[in-house]
Amino acid sequence: MSAREEILARIGKAVAGAADVEIPRHYRTAPQVEDLVGLFAERVDDYRAIVHVLPAAEVPAKIDEVVAGRRMIVPEGFDREGGWTDLDTADGVITYCAVGIAETGTIVLDHGPGQGTRAQTLVPDYHLCVVRADQIVGGVPEAVARLDPARPLTWISGPSATSDIELNRVEGVHGPRTLEVIIST
């Protein structure tokens, strides 16, 4: 018997006669959040990321200001000219995202247009992410429902961090040490 057949047979034997289970889903699937942008900004800030909330028209000028002097990767599909291309020597990367989650302060990238490859948002030490207000949902269930599992997904909640040395939080071991978020309203 192949390993596959044998494992499947063992499972069949192990659970024979066991009753099946109903899954109760009485948890909140759409938490009521009055101020999505406000809560999202507060929760992102809790991770010691830098947060700005701005009207859409002021976003380009803000980007100019915060990236000044940095060699920034600008992925395809991001509405901005030029950009550094060498991953190894780049100072940072600027992206859009797919979804923002208010309750957890999480940004999800599905690496679609303007979001770069997975490596582009990982190797440089600085990540600037622009989140549109209409991309922000209340909780995790709404985010899961919006996302496409066929795409690679990266969920980011604050900058890279470790607590492995006496539980002291240290930012940035391998991923970007600085996460800056511009929420465009």
Next chain:
Amino acid sequence: MSATFLGMPGNFPKNAAKAVHNSQLRYNLRKATHTIRGKRANVVGELPDWQELRAAGKAIKDHTLRNLDRYLIQLEEAVTRAGGTVHWARDAAEANAIVAGLVKATGETEVVKVKSMATQEIELNQALAEQGITAYETDLAELIVQLGDDFPSHILVPAIHRNRSEIREIFLEKMPKVPPHLTDDPPALAEAARLHLRERFLKSKVAISGANFMVAETGTLVVLESEGNGRMCLTLPETLISVVGIEKLLPSWRDLEVFLQLLPRSSTGERMNPYTSMWTGAVEGQDFHLVLLDNGRTDVLADEVGRQALRCIRCSACLNVCPVYERAGGHAYGSVYPGPIGAILTPQLRGMSSDLDASLPFASSLCGACYEVCPVAIDIPEVLVDLRAKAPHAAAERAGMKVAGWILNDHERLAKAQRAASRLRGLIPKRLPGPMSAWTDTRDMPEIPEESFRDWWERNERA
């Protein structure tokens, strides 16, 4: 890592007795477990629907286990459709041989690894070393453990038993390009690790990971982490091999909405861990292999009481509340699964023929704290009691007595055990199961008082 868990001598009481004399270890453990415990309580308290999420998590896992064969086949189809290759492994030797074969086929002799308990369980690193392949751990704590030629002692923070000056010593001795004036400041140590691993990430062609979840419906694998070393391993190399226990399955994409709330809050006490990666099959041009691991899991599944241990999502919340773990430390359990979950999972996966494994079901005061915090409501005390009855008689009696002696030897432990006993008093059977039954058959179990004398004394002294 040359050290191996399986050959670890002794039994729980012996190992624990040694550990409690190590005051540094006890201090580190206490600080760490209490810190995480507090953070967890805060973020769990934030969610008004925590108990509903917990009930859903438990039921989703039970439903999956009941239909595990069907869902594994569905997963295999989905992963294959998305360009991945699925392998099945009955046991550790088979899994290790599959992985070694896959690595050799790439022509590489070095691999990078994402922290994974499944690969520790099968001792993959040692098996690869025997085939001339070097496996490098990349999680900071795992790196500390690997460089220190040591065992992990906690699920989440494997190097919890080391302090900063010990870590500095290890780095100075074992990292080739370490700055000579390295201080023991945590940011400086983290920076040294970053530099040490950076080059390795960028040049590695093969990576090995586990997974926190696999989704049958879509074929998606999910890895939660903090540092970004996981993302480095999962995305940069050309070949990715994931070794995953068959119990890590979830039926549908939607089910992630439950577990992505339960796991981070229970585990690190954060609303969400810094990074979660999800991928379905071969993505961005990578070659992807999934090795599905049984290694005793189907035996656990066959046990009606014990099978609930397979619901475990390895959050480590039960370790952080356990009074026995806090004093004995992770190494005393002699397994990659320490603490309360280890005390029930290890003897089920490995059987109870060794002294160590037969003693594990006794490594508890049955206070029930582990059950209360468990995000998938595993009734660890129930399984412990059941396993005690099943343990080989002579070994069980010896181990039971020794653990009892060990608990009675320390006034703090005794107080906890008494308090626990009074809370559980309604549940204490009049007749003891298994080897102890002859004793209770001829005697009445003493009534356990509602309140221990110690508690009564403290309460009345204070009043």
